[in-house]
Amino acid sequence: MSINSLTNTASTSSTNSSSSSGKANSAADIQNQFLTLLVTQIQAQDPLNPMDNSQMTSQMAQISTVSGLEKLNTTMTSVLQSQVANQSMMATSLVGHQVMVAGNDLTLGSSGDVKGGVVLNNAAAAMQITVSDGNGKVVDTLQVTSPQTGLNNFSWDGTDSNGNRLPAGTYTFSAKAVDNAGASVAATTYGYQNVNAVTWNQGVPLLVTGDGQQHSLGDVVQLS
Template sequence: MANTIDTSVLNSLNQTTGGSAGKASATGDLSNSFMTLLVTQLKNQNPMKPMENAEMTSQLAQINTVNGIQDLNKTLEGITSQVNAGQNLQAAALIGQGVLVPGNRVVKDGEATTPFGVELEGPADDVAITIANDSGEVVRSFSADDIGALEAGVQSFTWDGTLQDGSAAPDGRYRVSIAANQGDEPVSVTALNYAPVNGVVSTESGPRLDLGAIYGQVGLDAVRQIL
């Protein structure tokens, strides 16, 4: 009497190949291997104990599942390629432009100062902004009367480069601090600084914007506003 091929062998094969469907699809039609094994199992089954209909249906369903996974992997690969291509185009379009990204630096050079911004999680009726030098000394402050109420989201500002007494601030780098409240409740706020996009760097996780030696590299998701 011919030996029976135990169904656990097929189940084991399913588990082994299921995790590498992408590799199997690249080397050939995986479903043919499953079908060949199933036919071999039917030929060598114990005639006194043939395979039950439910068991055969289960094996066929596993074959269809493998085919479905292969098709799904191909579809996801295509979608991923399209998303990556779109991100690369978006990143390339930013070269030469200025963006607001999380950070608290302001640079003064002559009469020009770089813009800065705030990102509020909710509306705020009391916003205070202070600008300090590298030593931590506050050189200019803006109160709620100067700024007014702000809506949730991103707002951009420009410092005129003057000190509290109206005289011109020395050239150099400064840091911005922001506090926001709505009534008596604090509002979460993120300071944003300006940076020019010098180029795009391709990485496994997607394109990254090269913002120069001072600001480094950031992903597209770091861009809050294009100026």
């Protein structure tokens, strides 16, 4: 085996993140093979035609790179495992709490108000929230003052347009925003959901909310 073929084997093995110290092609084993071969070649070289120092230095640098890549892979694997563990702990701590995720549900209780949010891609001059009951009938409308780019929170007091308290249950809402020229501004609705449980998909924690949906921690824009 030549030094070049050995370094090529080392480069190939460095791309396999599952390699371990117990395998024959691990970085440590490749280094040992390389050094053994290098010493053998130095001992057997023609004194009148010695090895090229620049070539030897280049090959040694390649072996060093392989070792560094394997250590980097090991470190990154450890970091990812730690991150998943932290996410799992955070996710489980949210059970019993409310999170704001994409959706248009408003769960009204027997008393008090209910909150929601709208994310705008751009600033708007005006934004109207329309609340509907389970049959799709409009029960109330709200005006959001000075809507801005990003998340805009609003609160609905649970009464209809005449000020009458509505029964507890699940309502829905939609948002319409316009700019100063009257053009529509893209809006995404967000509602609060109870976190009932946590499930894992290939090791990644997902929040199971009251509507039966699953959400990653990245889907959450606000906690309550």
